[in-house]
Amino acid sequence: MSVYDTFNYPAVNPETACSMGLSVSEFRLAEKILGRTPNYVELGCISAMWSEHCSYKSSKLHLRKLPTKGENVVFGPGENAGVILADGDICLCFKIESHNHPSFIEPFHGAATGVGGILRDVFTMGARPIAAMNSLRFGELNNAKTVSIMRGVVSGIAHYGNCFGVPTVGGEAVFHESYAKNPLVNAFALGVVREKSIFTAAASGAGNPVIYIGSKTGRDGIHGATMASGEFGKSSIEKRPNTQIGDPFKEKLLLEACLELMQTDALVGIQDMGAAGLTSSAFEMAGRAGSGVVLELDKVPVRESGLTPYEIMLSESQERMLLVAKKGREAEVQAIVQKWDLDASIIGRVTDDGLVRLLWHGEETASVPAAPLSDAAPVYDRPYKKPEGFDTALPDIAVPKDLNSVFYRLIASPTIASKRWIYEQYDHMVLAATAVLPGGDAAVVKIPGSKKGVALSSDCIGRYCYLSPRKGGALAVAESARNAAAVGARPAALTNCLNYGNPEKPEIMYQLVEGIEGIAEAAIALNVPVVSGNVSLYNETEGEAIFPTPVISMVGLLNDAEKHITSYFKREGSTVIAIGDFPNRIDASHYLEFIHRTVKGEAPEVKLNFHKTLIDFMADAEDVLSAHDLSDGGLAVALFEMTIKNRIGLSAELIPSARADALLFGESPMMIIEAEGENTIARLEKFGLPYKIIGKTGGDTLTIKAGREIILNIEIEKAAVIYEKIITELMS
């Protein structure tokens, strides 16, 4: 009896294809490539490979606009993670990836496996992970549902990262209603590797064994990639079995085993089993090498009996790796894997016929050409158009009389308030190299084997992207670069996670295209290549899309990790200087969103030349005592954040160039620095940066005058308590 009768697989027709998420035309394309109708197992593989999540079919055309080359780039997009040179032959390997859909359905395991997946992407390349970050978006923190999602997500990230032993050093958390039913969980990881030790995922050398190591395969996550490629409806919770369960301990063993294996020369290629599981690793490894593989699916270690070939190919069980070893070196591989209490199973071999062939107890159940399937995935030029009647005009809003009380309310906005509740649950110091802890503009981690430090920041202001998708994309790059500059680093490269709604809607597609073009414009101007990334579409629930959220994770370099700059005032009596143009509008500000409950107006000007000069000014600066970027909450919040740590206050005097609330809470790209004086002023002059000395540090209040009039007078102690505690209170 054939496999197809044994498992009673349904007949294949366009309907079957649609039930797996393929369109009819995609089904026809598959038929054309194969020269016949695919069977059920083949169709499952094709639908997973061609899912939006795996194939980037809606975004590919536009992603080509991103600058991916640079002197320091070793590997750009296309590998498991991007790689840049950091110091001599020491490289940094990094990527950010979304795990939004699973995290909504099952917050703890969804977020945990997101971390697990990105860590595997990094160590698959041979790099030991040395830092992680995450960018999170939730609904407003005023209801039990959002609280429970956030609690699950944060504890899931903590569970995975802490046990694995990677410091989670930074990230961001933003709260807005548009994310209530579609939270975003974007996980970033960075590792370090010597250039000659980088591994890629290629299955070459006919006859070489294909070896499976790690956890056994179960039924979890079947068609997860397809799930992440559709909108959510009311029944999404029924998709819970589609999310995976993570085991960070197993992953830690896998890390050590893989890195030890890579030190031998017994390995030819290695690939983790992530989205679309064994399907994508088999097809990608064979596709990249131009070879083929034959896999004996009955040899795949399974968690329970009765798994069918289809399920084995599409399971997204975590903590699994596929290796190609040199023929004859199997025992050596086996010994290292066993040392780490893991099992290795030879499940197939490399061939040279260009096919991925799947056997089940000797019977061929599928035979598909590898390269065409991974390379000839459909690419769509989806129609896009600017939404009509999209009214962004700012309504008349009077300046509130009591700006002090507005200030106290604003710092209680979870988007602004201290994220201590989150990052204290993450081990952010393991590996003993974290020089700048979470809570500032960017984290700094010393690079092992080098004096240099790597600065990491993650940013995106969704409301800018909503009001102006192009500017929003550019501003996300600019802000993350500014944050890296704030700690004294020079931005070196970035990775992005493009979170958008349903690309089949032209208005959403417009946001995506404009967003990518904005990112490209800024990345080119600031000379920061995009070396890896991820696209997460269909972030909609019940037809409501999230704010477009292209998260940018910036990787910057400091020549000396010890000479980093932190974001809090160091001493009394030093000079405080604001660099950049002061805000003169309340448009698009968090103040407008949180206090006046509306998102309207124009996003701020991007000012790429200003950023370029600012980066040059800040990189490895030794005359800057502290520096902080102006972001959500404007100048008042930025200055306040500088006073908290050492409880050193400030009296500032501004030119009354705009309405008081715009001066205090409006947003525009700026950097505030604390300096000793003349030398810094001379440098600012030399660089031709617009700047203004706004006051001297000291006292226990933050007082801001516009001309002679005091417009803000804040007790630091009182405000600090609100700022530090509010998220803890909302979470309990």
Add this chain to the structure above:
Amino acid sequence: MKAGIIRFPGSNCDADCFEAARDAGFEPAYLWHKDKTINVDLVILPGGFSYGDYLRCGAIARFSPIMEAVFEFAEKGGLVLGICNGFQILTEAGLLPGALMRNRGMRFICKFLNITVETNSTPFTRLYGIGEVLSIPIAHGEGNYFSDDITLNELKKNNQIVFRYHGENPNGSLDSIAGISNRRGNVLGLMPHPERASKLLLGSSDGFRLFKGLLG
């Protein structure tokens, strides 16, 4: 002097301890959890999640083959330092009294905090002053020290409470205990991570003297 850092499956502060011991002047080496002999002057059980801490922290690691050798080594007066998960393993193994329970707030906590040195008559604290306040980070979910009254009184009487949290008690530990020694003083377990406060780059070097002092 030689320092041996035990690597259990899931240890993740092994490299950090290795580096701190080396910087202090030790000749460091890794010990494997399946080793049966120990040939060093100081044994460090580093932090991490041995065996995933899936049962109870340290509950499985205590049965590792190397633990027999650690017993013998401690018995002979050898220096044993258990940090975080290492402390948990030492209590599970019975080399130190008491137990480490889930933090009072039920959450993992990672942050810098202050601890006081309660005694400097152990080899681990001889370079510190009694009452000296140290800035050293913690990172644990289960650091809430507990023992029965009899044990606590013994600990007090014998000067075995080596470190206490200063100011805030982060995890609900009995009597604010952050670290204890055995009666003889050659086995120390503590929840804070001195290796993460071993150089200025990390924001504090207060933990460095712990390693330095062990060189005698």
